Amino acid sequence: MSAADSPITGMTSITRSLEALRATFRSRFEGAATEQALRDENAKILGRKGELTAILQQMGAVPANERKAVGELVNALKRDVELAFDDRLGGLAKGRRDAELNAPPFDLTLPGRVPAPLGHAHPISIVRDEIVDVLVSLGFAVHDGPEVEVEENNFGKLGYPPDHPATDMQDTFWVDVRRKANATPAAPVSGAGFALTLLRSHTSNIQVRAMTGHKPPMAFIAPGTVYRRDDDATHSPMFHQIECFLVDRNVTMAHLKGVLAEFAERFFGAGTPVRLRPSYFPFVEPGAEVDVGCPFCKRADGSRAGCSVCKRTGWIEILGCGMIHPTVFESCGVDPEQWTGFAFGMGLERVAVVRYGIPDMRLLFENDPRFLAQF
Numbered sequence: 001m002s003a004a005d006s007p008i009t010g011m012t013s014i015t016r017s018l019e020a021l022r023a024t025f026r027s028r029f030e031g032a033a034t035e036q037a038l039r040d041e042n043a044k045i046l047g048r049k050g051e052l053t054a055i056l057q058q059m060g061a062v063p064a065n066e067r068k069a070v071g072e073l074v075n076a077l078k079r080d081v082e083l084a085f086d087d088r089l090g091g092l093a094k095g096r097r098d099a100e101l102n103a104p105p106f107d108l109t110l111p112g113r114v115p116a117p118l119g120h121a122h123p124i125s126i127v128r129d130e131i132v133d134v135l136v137s138l139g140f141a142v143h144d145g146p147e148v149e150v151e152e153n154n155f156g157k158l159g160y161p162p163d164h165p166a167t168d169m170q171d172t173f174w175v176d177v178r179r180k181a182n183a184t185p186a187a188p189v190s191g192a193g194f195a196l197t198l199l200r201s202h203t204s205n206i207q208v209r210a211m212t213g214h215k216p217p218m219a220f221i222a223p224g225t226v227y228r229r230d231d232d233a234t235h236s237p238m239f240h241q242i243e244c245f246l247v248d249r250n251v252t253m254a255h256l257k258g259v260l261a262e263f264a265e266r267f268f269g270a271g272t273p274v275r276l277r278p279s280y281f282p283f284v285e286p287g288a289e290v291d292v293g294c295p296f297c298k299r300a301d302g303s304r305a306g307c308s309v310c311k312r313t314g315w316i317e318i319l320g321c322g323m324i325h326p327t328v329f330e331s332c333g334v335d336p337e338q339w340t341g342f343a344f345g346m347g348l349e350r351v352a353v354v355r356y357g358i359p360d361m362r363l364l365f366e367n368d369p370r371f372l373a374q375f
Contacts, residue, residue, distance in 0.1 A: 014062060017055045018073050021045070025081050029088040038092060042085045052078060123375045124240055124364060127352045128223055131242055134266045135221045138259060140244060143220040145206035147227075148175055151196035153205045157331035158283040173199040173227050173237075199227035203243040204283060207324075207343060210245075211332035216339045217248040223348075236361055240348040245324065247334065247341035253286070256321060256342035264292045275315065284322025284343060291315040296357065309357060316354050319346035 025045055032038035045051050052074070062070050121129070132142065155164070165171060175197045206222035222243040229237060246255070257276065264272040272295065276288040294310035304314030321344030326336035349361050356375065358364065363371050 014055055014058050014070055015073065017058070018077050021051055021055070022077055022080070026084055029084050032088065032092075035089065035092050038085070038088055042081070045081055046078065052081075120375070122364075122372065123352050123356060123358075124348050126375065127348050127355065128240065128242070130267060131263075131346075131348070131351070132221065132223060134263055135242075135244055137266075138262060140219045140221045140246070143206050143210050143222050145200075145203070145209050145222065145224070147200055147225055148197055149200040149205045151198060153208045154198060154200050154202075157208045157328065158204055159325050159327040159331070160282045164282065171229055172201050173229060175199060200224075201228050202226050202345065203241045204343070204345065207243055207245050207283075208328075208332055211247065211329070211334050216334060216341075217246075219246040219248075220244075236349065236365060238365075239361075241345055242348065243343065243345040245341060245343035247324065247339050249339060251323075251340040251342060253323060253342070256323070256344070259342075260290055260321065260344065268292055268295050269298075276321070279320060279322075281320055281322055283325050283328050285325045287320065287322030289317055290319045290321055290344065291317050295355070309354070318351060318354065319344050321345075 028041050028045075029038060032041050043050060047053070056074065059067060059070065136142070203222040203224045203226060206220070206224070210218060210220050210222075222245075224241065225238060226241050227238055244259075246259075257274065260276075261274045264274050271293075273293040275291050277291065279287050279289040281287040292315070294304050294307060294314050294316050296309045297305045297307035297314065299305060304310070306312035306314050310316050321342065324341040324343050329336040329339065329341075349364055352358065352364065353361055
C-alpha cells in the first residue's frame with residue numbers, strides 16, 4: 001500500500017486541522033472592519049463552541065504518547081491567535097483615532113441638536129425670591145449673617161431668659177463650648193469665661209448683628225437657613241426664615257401693620273386682608289401673630305368661604321411680629337429712648353405650604369423629581 005493510501009492517524013488529523021486554522025485566522029482578523037466583527041470572528045475560533053474547541057474534541061483518537069506534542073501545537077496556535085487579535089484590536093482603535101484627528105474640525109460650542117431638559121428653581125427658592133423682591137421694593141436691604149452663632153447673639157441679646165424652653169438641649173443644636181481669650185484657666189464651663197456656639201435657631205441673630213454693627217436708622221431683611229430639633233409633618237430640623245426689621249424714630253405698630261398689609265397685597269394678591277392677634281415673643285413688646293385671608297377659598301366679592309387649608313376659618317397664620325423690645329435695643333447699644341422699631345419673621349416652608357397646598361412639609365426636602373416638577 002502506498003503512502004498516499006495509508007490511513008490518517010488521530011494526530012495527523014488534528015495537525016492538519018490546526019495547520020488549516022493557522023493558515024486562515026490572520027486573514028479573517030484583517031477582514032474584520034469593526035471591533036464587533038473582530039470579536040465575533042475571535043469567538044468563532046476560540047469560543048466555547050469555536051473551531052479550536054471542535055478540533056480538541058478529536059484528542060480521543062490521538063495515542064497517549066503523542067498527546068503532549070499535540071497539546072503544545074494547540075497552545076502555540078491559541079497564543080498566536082490571541083496575539084493577532086490584540087494586534088488587530090489596537091489597529092482598529094488607532095484607525096478610529098486617526099479618522100477623528102484627520103476629520104474636518106467642528107465647533108464644540110455649537111448647541112446640540114436635541115435640547116437638553118432644563119430644571120427650575122425649588123419651590124422654597126421661588127417663595128424666598130418673591131418675598132425678597134417684595135420687601136426690597138418696600139425699601140429694605142438684605143443683610144447676611146453666620147449659621148453657626150454664639151449663644152449671646154442667638155438668645156441672650158434678644159431677651160431670652162436662661163430658662164427659656166428654646167435654650168434647652170432638646171430644642172437647639174449646640175455645637176461647641178469655647179474658652180474666651182480673657183478667661184482664667186480655673187473658670188467653670190458654665191461661667192462667663194466661655195462662649196457657647198450653636199446652629200442658629202432663627203435669623204433674628206442678624207437683627208442683633210445689624211444693630212451692633214450699624215447706626216440707626218436701618219431697615220433690613222435677613223433670609224437664611226435655621227435649625228431646630230423638630231421633625232414631623234409640619235416641622236423640619238433644617239428650614240428657612242426671613243427676618244424683617246426696621247429701626248427709626250417714632251416707629252409705631254401702625255407702621256408695622258402698614259408694611260404687613262402692603263406685603264400681603266403684593267405677595268398673596270390684591271385685597272388680601274391682614275389681622276394681628278396678640279401673642280408673646282421674648283424680643284418684642286407688644287407681640288402679635290399675623291393672619292392673612294386664605295387665598296384658596298376667596299370668592300369673587302373678596303369674602304372667604306372657608307376650606308380645609310384654613311380649617312374653615314378663612315384665615316391662615318403666616319408669621320409673628322411686634323415692636324422691638326427695649327431690652328434688645330439696650331443689649332445692642334441702641335438707646336430705646338431715642339429709637340423704636342418693629343420686626344417680623346416668617347418660615348419660608350410655611351409660606352410655600354400655604355401657597356401650593358402641600359400636605360407634608362417633608363416633601364420639600366426629599367428631592368423627588370415627580371413632586372418638584374409640579375411647580
